[in-house]
Amino acid sequence: MAPKKSGRSSAGKQNKAATPTTSTPSASASTTEHPLQPSVAVQPADAQTTVQMLMKALELIVLGAAYSTISQLCLSPVYGSIPPSLHHSRITMAAVFAAWLGKSAMGPYIPNGIVNLLPILAFMIPPIQFFLFQYSGEMGPIYGPLVTELVTYFPLVALSMYAAAAVIENIDLSRFGNRVQNSGPAIATYFFFTATEKLTENYIRQNVGSGLIFTRSGLQFVAATFYALLLPSRTIVFAVLPILHSASVNVHVPLDHTTSVLNDTLHLHNYSLVARQESLTGYISVLDNLQDNFRVMRCDHSLLGGEWTFPSKYESRVKEPIYSVFTLLEAVRLVETESGKKQPVISDDQKNALVMYVIIRMTIICNADSILSGLGIGTTPAALIAHGIHTTTIEIDPVVHSFAMQYFALPTNHTSIIEDAAIFVDRARLAGSEHPSYNYIIHDVFTGGAEPASLFTQEFVQGLSDLLKPEGVVAINYAGDLSLPSARLVVNTIHSVFPSCRLFREEKENLADPSSVEQPPTQDFTNMVLFCRKTAEPFSFRAVTEADCLGSQARRNHLQPRYEIAADFFADGTGKVLRPGKTEALQRWQRESAVGHWRIMRKVLPGVVWENW
Numbered sequence: 161m162a163p164k165k166s167g168r169s170s171a172g173k174q175n176k177a178a179t180p181t182t183s184t185p186s187a188s189a190s191t192t193e194h195p196l197q198p199s200v201a202v203q204p205a206d207a208q209t210t211v212q213m214l215m216k217a218l219e220l221i222v223l224g225a226a227y228s229t230i231s232q233l234c235l236s237p238v239y240g241s242i243p244p245s246l247h248h249s250r251i252t253m254a255a256v257f258a259a260w261l262g263k264s265a266m267g268p269y270i271p272n273g274i275v276n277l278l279p280i281l282a283f284m285i286p287p288i289q290f291f292l293f294q295y296s297g298e299m300g301p302i303y304g305p306l307v308t309e310l311v312t313y314f315p316l317v318a319l320s321m322y323a324a325a326a327v328i329e330n331i332d333l334s335r336f337g338n339r340v341q342n343s344g345p346a347i348a349t350y351f352f353f354t355a356t357e358k359l360t361e362n363y364i365r366q367n368v369g370s371g372l373i374f375t376r377s378g379l380q381f382v383a384a385t386f387y388a389l390l391l392p393s394r395t396i397v398f399a400v401l402p403i404l405h406s407a408s409v410n411v412h413v414p415l416d417h418t419t420s421v422l423n424d425t426l427h428l429h430n431y432s433l434v435a436r437q438e439s440l441t442g443y444i445s446v447l448d449n450l451q452d453n454f455r456v457m458r459c460d461h462s463l464l465g466g467e468w469t470f471p472s473k474y475e476s477r478v479k480e481p482i483y484s485v486f487t488l489l490e491a492v493r494l495v496e497t498e499s500g501k502k503q504p505v506i507s508d509d510q511k512n513a514l515v516m517y518v519i520i521r522m523t524i525i526c527n528a529d530s531i532l533s534g535l536g537i538g539t540t541p542a543a544l545i546a547h548g549i550h551t552t553t554i555e556i557d558p559v560v561h562s563f564a565m566q567y568f569a570l571p572t573n574h575t576s577i578i579e580d581a582a583i584f585v586d587r588a589r590l591a592g593s594e595h596p597s598y599n600y601i602i603h604d605v606f607t608g609g610a611e612p613a614s615l616f617t618q619e620f621v622q623g624l625s626d627l628l629k630p631e632g633v634v635a636i637n638y639a640g641d642l643s644l645p646s647a648r649l650v651v652n653t654i655h656s657v658f659p660s661c662r663l664f665r666e667e668k669e670n671l672a673d674p675s676s677v678e679q680p681p682t683q684d685f686t687n688m689v690l691f692c693r694k695t696a697e698p699f700s701f702r703a704v705t706e707a708d709c710l711g712s713q714a715r716r717n718h719l720q721p722r723y724e725i726a727a728d729f730f731a732d733g734t735g736k737v738l739r740p741g742k743t744e745a746l747q748r749w750q751r752e753s754a755v756g757h758w759r760i761m762r763k764v765l766p767g768v769v770w771e772n773w
Contacts, residue, residue: 494708
């Protein structure tokens with residue numbers, strides 16, 4: 161009988177000792193050196209072992225692929241969603257190929273026990289991120305995510321793929337030829353990794369926030385636990401310290417004790433956490449500034465809105481917003497035309513409003529109806545409701561709507577629909593004349609430094625037009641860098657649907673021509689509101705009355721549109737518009753805009769607030 165061999169099997173070598181004519185079933189299993197010898201009848205135990213090895217390799221690949229999304233989710237509260245994605249794909253590809261190249265070229269020099277470090281590394285990633293996030297301001301939105309993933313995600317994926325390669329190496333594929341034996345596993349695992357990465361991303365993002373396990377830290381702990389079960393080793397004892405750190409002082413873990421630690425940290429900087437919850441659009445929290453007396457709602461590395469909390473000397477019927485753009489959007493009620501002046505006046509209490517909250521924010525209002533899409537904290541719908549307009553809100557994120565109701569006094573006397581506004585608009589278009597039309601639409605879809613490109617395509621804008629009554633008005637808030645070509649592309653698209661538009665900035669600013677060579681444009685990140693109608697008839701804005709202000713000083717100061725941009729400022733004569741499936745140009749420029757937005761957010765709130773989520 162041939163002696164048993166330990167360690168890896170010698171793939172492709174003939175087993176001269178094993179002969180089916182002399183071996184008993186028990187001896188056959190003992191004398192077969194390779195489970196997949198073509199010349200030897202494969203015993204059930206050998207086939208089972210091969211399947212087990214293959215399953216172990218696949219499980220390691222699945223864990224590495226799933227961590228791709230987990231890593232991005234953990235970075236988004238500190239850097240937003242776009243900056244971490246700039247180098248993520250390259251890091252992933254480098255990790256996968258480094259594993260296979262390392263296995264081929266450096267295999268003999270790499271200790272066999274190195275894969276036992278995987279569970280320890282997985283448990284250490286949360287403390288490492290906790291430490292590195294404190295230096296996010298110094299590293300910035302470009303290098304911060306890159307450095308963080310290079311010391312956490314990259315080694316995790318590289319080791320996962322290396323461990324998978326070590327397991328697959330034990331499977332004999334020589335019967336399929338040398339090409340398959342040498343190159344097949346690497347190619348197959350790469351494609352399996354990328355396919356699994358997409359599948360796990362869809363699953364995780366659809367369920368994030370649904371329970372403790374589907375929080376960012378919960379997903380990290382689950383992944384680390386699976387690594388520990390898949391690669392059992394005595395070295396797991398070294399994971400005790402990082403686990404204790406996560407359970408006791410890591411403020412990113414949503415436990416009662418760590419939440420208290422988070423609040424203690426924020427109090428040192430005059431901030432207080434009111435509520436926090438992870439959801440499908442990001443990490444949502446409500447924060448109070450204890451020094452300047454304001455409250456904000458945060459989504460990842462962006463603010464959805466805010467209001468002043470100090471007692472007002474004015475008898476305001478609504479809360480005072482800290483951002484003037486939300487009051488500017490309410491100016492849809494002020495639009496008038498010469499022909500409209502001759503028509504009977506319809507009072508607000510005879511109007512309805514539909515407030516649609518898309519992936520980020522958006523709003524719509526009707527002749528007795530209004531639509532708002534993108535709820536935020538509910539500043540605009542609250543004002544519409546106060547004017548007596550029957551309002552329906554559509555918000556994709558139930559947590560945003562719940563927080564707006566609980567912590568920002570969004571009135572309860574409105575109809576709420578939890579749905580993506582893009583789906584709502586598509587369904588409304590299919591319904592045609594059977595679907596109600598509206599007087600006002602407020603389209604405010606922004607967070608994280610970029611607008612969803614699909615919500616600025618010609619098709620979507622046309623859908624908004626179809627929802628408007630003939631004399632209706634749409635207000636579209638474009639938040640971005642007006643010096644970039646993306647602003648021109650969006651404006652051209654809107655103009656291709658609405659023949660009559662007027663553009664207003666949130667604040668006064670000298671705007672350089674984006675096409676100027678002599679005067680290169682500088683960053684001009686702001687809110688630009690486009691008021692548009694379906695007819696070409698010119699329109700104006702009536703003077704603001706005290707009734708329009710609802711007793712609010714912010715509305716007295718900002719409700720009347722002031723800082724107008726020339727209608728032809730963005731015209732370039734090319735006629736280029738955004739179409740479904742062809743938004744690459746906008747997305748490319750949005751990456752640069754997102755970086756600028758990150759820097760602005762770090763000026764609005766201190767870095768310690770963004771880093772401690």
